[in-house]
Amino acid sequence: MVTINSQKLMGFVSEIFSRAGSSKAEADRIATYLTTANLTGHDSHGVIRVPKYVAWVQDGSIIPDQKIKIDVDTPSLAVIDGGFGYGQTVTPQAVKIGIEKCKANGVAVMTLKNSGHLGRVGDWAEMAAAEGLISIFFVNAAGSVLVAPYGGVGRKLSTAPYCVGIPRPGQGPVVLDFATSIVAEGKVMVASRGGKKLPKGALVDESGALTEDPHVLYGPYDAEGPRNHALGTGAIRAFGEHKGSGLALMCELLGGALTGNGATKTDRRFSNGMLAIFIDPKVVDPAHFFDGEVAR
Structure with missing residues (x-):
């Protein structure tokens, strides 16, 4: 090592x-x-x-040092276009706006489309929690349809992450952050390069057989070469049987369709879409019952 x-x-x-x-x-x-x-x-x-x-x-899919564009701006809502900037640049800009609106109004909704890969969604939940806010995120990935729904074989969904962040006074937040596929695509990439192996049956090939072989997703590849999921013939499986597939669909509809990013679209360059909901527990619960329950 x-x-x-x-x-x-x-x-x-x-x-x-x-x-x-x-x-x-x-x-x-x-x-x-x-x-x-x-x-x-x-x-x-x-x-x-x-x-x-x-x-x-x-190849022009990502634009460095991009600034977000606010398409709709109300006291509690922001509809934002990331302009295909790096996710690590446009997402914190967008989340900051959502946080500011929530702190002013008690609740806020923010949508983001056309973001580059926005990384670990938990980062944005932690950003909100640091300001004392609850956050909920529905995310999708246009141009990256890699997941077979429950009972299926073909690629119909993105890995469609879901995340919730809960602040804890004086402690680190409680963060739930996961792809709605059994594994994120990045974990298949790690496995393909000799890292941690995939869980049993995480992938499905074109015949319906369950497997852990990354070649199913990427096709032929050299040990040190690039990984291209367009060359693969199989898919990552959705987690949680019908329930996981249902949550993935909601992430596509809310993170992709509602935001304007595009749900289950394959004929466009990669972009993440995200619906974010922010709640100030101090406004909902001025008696701080919530804080005590979370701490307990």
Whole structure:
């Protein structure tokens, strides 16, 4: 096993993004989010993503140093277009707006479309929790239909993450963050490069046979070469049988259709869409019963 100092890794990754066209501030931000994903145990959302991010910049799918555009702005609602910027750049801009509206009004809804890969969704739940807010996220991925629903074989859904964050006074938040597939696509990528193996039956091939072989998703690949799911013939399976598939569909409809990102679309460049709901428990519960129950 090779051990790498995390600060040195952040610096190295930042330099890559600087050379790919990002400002130093953006490069440092992306490097920090990716490296901390590794440090929290989520290699699927860590520095393994660097080659793909750079490839997206090179082919024009991602635009460095992008600013969000607010299409609808009311006291408690913001409809936001990420303009295909890096997720680590446009998502914190969008979440900050949702937080500000919630703190002013007690509740807020924010939608985001056309975001680059927005990374570990738990980061955004933690951002809200640091401000004392509850948050709920429904996310989808247009241009990345990789998941077979319960009882199916073909790719019909994205990995469609779902996340909830609950603040705890004086302690770290309670965060639920998962893909609605048995594994995130990044975990298949990690397994394909010799990392942690996939759970039994996480994938399904075109004949309906269950498998853990990443080649089912990516097709032929060299050990050090790129991974292209367009070359695969199988799919990742949705988790939780019919219930998981139902939640995945809701993430597609709310994170994809409602936001304008596009639900289950394959004929467009990759983008994440997200519906975020923020609640201030101090407004809902001025007696702080909630805080006591969470602490208990």
